Amino acid sequence: MREEFRYLCRMEHAKKRILTGDRPTGKLHLGHCVGTLENRVRLHRAYECFFIIADLHMLTTKNSKEDIQKTAENARHLVLDNIAAGIDPDLATFYLQSAIPEVAEMNTLFQNLISVPRLERIPSLKEMARDTGKSEMPYGLLGYPVLQSADILCVKGELVPVGKDNAAHVEVTREIARRFNHLYGEVFPIPEVLVGDVPTLVGTDGGAKMSKSLNNTIYLSDDSKSVDKKVMGMFTDPNRIRADIPGRIEGNPVFIYHDIFNPDKAEIQNLKERYQQGTVGDVEVKEKLARALNAFLDPIRERRAHFEQQKGFVDEVIYDGTQKVRKEVQKTLYEMRKAMGFVTAWRSIERKATDRIKTHSSSASDTTL
Ligand code: ATP
Numbered sequence: 131m132r133e134e135f136r137y138l139c140r141m142e143h144a145k146k147r148i149l150t151g152d153r154p155t156g157k158l159h160l161g162h163c164v165g166t167l168e169n170r171v172r173l174h175r176a177y178e179c180f181f182i183i184a185d186l187h188m189l190t191t192k193n194s195k196e197d198i199q200k201t202a203e204n205a206r207h208l209v210l211d212n213i214a215a216g217i218d219p220d221l222a223t224f225y226l227q228s229a230i231p232e233v234a235e236m237n238t239l240f241q242n243l244i245s246v247p248r249l250e251r252i253p254s255l256k257e258m259a260r261d262t263g264k265s266e267m268p269y270g271l272l273g274y275p276v277l278q279s280a281d282i283l284c285v286k287g288e289l290v291p292v293g294k295d296n297a298a299h300v301e302v303t304r305e306i307a308r309r310f311n312h313l314y315g316e317v318f319p320i321p322e323v324l325v326g327d328v329p330t331l332v333g334t335d336g337g338a339k340m341s342k343s344l345n346n347t348i349y350l351s352d353d354s355k356s357v358d359k360k361v362m363g364m365f366t367d368p369n370r371i372r373a374d375i376p377g378r379i380e381g382n383p384v385f386i387y388h389d390i391f392n393p394d395k396a397e398i399q400n401l402k403e404r405y406q407q408g409t410v411g412d413v414e415v416k417e418k419l420a421r422a423l424n425a426f427l428d429p430i431r432e433r434r435a436h437f438e439q440q441k442g443f444v445d446e447v448i449y450d451g452t453q454k455v456r457k458e459v460q461k462t463l464y465e466m467r468k469a470m471g472f473v474t475a476w477r478s479i480e481r482k483a484t485d486r487i488k489t490h491s492s493s494a495s496d497t498t499l
């Protein structure tokens with residue numbers, strides 16, 4: 131029996147698989163870019179890529195009818211943003227999580243492979259509950275990493291490029307995959323996490339994380355005027371109330387962004403020195419940052435506009451991708467059910483039931499003759 135599963139695992143895909151994605155809670159921002167998008171773009175030709183639009187995950191913090199109504203629109207934005215950032219839509223599969231009900235079944239099958247205290251120790255879940263103003267942890271939010279395990283393992287993902295807040299969830303996935311393989315037979319690869327060059331990008335407000343839900347973002351689709359405005363309103367050194375006061379560059383979001391997005395290293399060095407001496411105003415530092423950000427975003431905006439004009443294009447990408455992934459998930463779920471013994475249990479009942487039904491119907495037809 132075990133050999134059969136090993137064979138199934140071996141015969142699968144030629145390229146290694148990536149699974150990652152986003153919640154359809156808004157457009158993608160600079161944090162996504164450095165946390166995960168850059169890795170997606172860099173690796174998507176070498177790997178077989180599955181990009182989830184994680185609307186079931188959205189429910190853990192946003193589950194009003196209005197939130198769900200925005201799913202289609204936000205899903206289109208996510209796909210456009212990914213493509214605009216450099217993903218070739220022919221080389222990646224985008225799919226809508228809630229359109230694949232088998233994922234929910236896998237989630238159920240995984241739920242008993244991890245303990246509640248283990249999940250309760252994950253800091254990102256507490257932060258999410260806090261950020262959305264929940265006084266108590268919803269059951270679904272505690273189970274976020276278990277559902278994420280179903281997402282990763284349903285396509286047998288081997289590499290998961292995510293931001294730092296998500297890394298602990300991939301660790302849970304590794305534990306669940308190992309436990310499943312140990313208990314029932316080898317079905318799953320043990321996925322590796324890949325955190326971006328900037329594991330967590332701070333928000334424009336100086337908050338710990340730029341986040342769609344926190345209103346502290348610069349979106350990849352923002353026009354240059356919005357970027358100028360957002361940069362001018364950015365949090366800097368709060369003690370520097372005049373330009374002639376020496377300022378702090380450590381932990382200052384304006385300089386963090388300069389270091390990441392401004393390719394002119396000499397300009398940054400000069401600004402840093404003058405900032406620390408108190409010989410440059412915040413306005414100049416911010417104007418130069420806005421210019422660098424706009425130069426970074428220009429090609430992304432252009433590519434976005436190109437694909438946005440093609441009516442129905444992203445919908446087709448999501449539709450086709452979802453059909454394709456659903457078949458993959460059904461295959462994996464069957465392997466799981468078989469390994470766990472559910473297939474055999476049902477077949478045994480089915481066989482005896484059909485035998486009896488046949489006997490009944492033949493004796494009934496005997497009497498009617
Ligand atoms: P939400 O506020 O709705 O949770 P989000 O901005 O956190 O939205 P997600 O869709 O939850 O975005 O995250 C998608 C991916 O982007 C994840 O891999 C996450 O780790 C990464 N990511 C999100 N924000 C940042 C950030 N500020 N820095 C680095 N990576 C990030």
Ligand code: MG
Nearest residue numbers: 153295341342
């Ligand atoms: Mg998030």
